[in-house]
Amino acid sequence: xxxxxxxxxxxxxxxLFLTEEQLRQGIEAMFFAYRGFTxxxxxxxxxxxxxxxxxRAIHFINRAPGTTVTNLLDILGVTKQSLNxxxxxxxxxxLVESRIGTLDKRERHLYLTDxxxxxxxxxxxxQRARLRAAFREAGPEAVAGFRQVLEAMMDPEMRRAHAxxxxxxx
Numbered sequence: 001x002x003x004x005x006x007x008x009x010x011x012x013x014x015x016l017f018l019t020e021e022q023l024r025q026g027i028e029a030m031f032f033a034y035r036g037f038t039x040x041x042x043x044x045x046x047x048x049x050x051x052x053x054x055x056r057a058i059h060f061i062n063r064a065p066g067t068t069v070t071n072l073l074d075i076l077g078v079t080k081q082s083l084n085x086x087x088x089x090x091x092x093x094x095l096v097e098s099r100i101g102t103l104d105k106r107e108r109h110l111y112l113t114d115x116x117x118x119x120x121x122x123x124x125x126x127q128r129a130r131l132r133a134a135f136r137e138a139g140p141e142a143v144a145g146f147r148q149v150l151e152a153m154m155d156p157e158m159r160r161a162h163a164x165x166x167x168x169x170x
Contacts, residue, residue, distance in 0.1 A: 040126030
């Protein structure tokens with residue numbers, strides 16, 4: 001840290017003036033990290049003929065049981081047609097239950113079934129293990145910095161959606 005507190009240093013490099021090569025290396029690190037982060041769940045999903053869209057839906061339904069289809073559309077940023085295709089499969093396979101809203105009959109509230117929660121646990125356990133190991137290796141300051149970088153990369157509406165989920169305000 002500099003005396004003014006406005007610039008941060010990492011390995012002696014001023015983070016406000018990253019070179020094109022440093023940025024390119026950051027992009028590549030994100031690609032490779034994402035590949036590792038999704039590798040274990042992808043193997044589980046492949047056995048079920050599901051893809052990452054199914055995983056994302058299961059994850060966010062688990063995080064916010066009773067969430068509406070509209071809310072899930074906003075979180076995932078996908079088309080209604082795309083989400084409906086994923087939800088039809090998950091419902092038909094007994095992993096997700098859709099309930100009609102009590103206040104608004106047009107709303108559909110989504111819940112994981114016991115089988116859905118079991119699958120979500122298997123998928124998340126693999127990712128938690130990878131994150132836990134990486135966080136332990138990097139240390140608490142790096143973890144805090146990593147979270148700050150991820151949040152800073154989010155579009156404002158996604159940052160708000162993330163804050164709502166993080167704070168339990170669905």
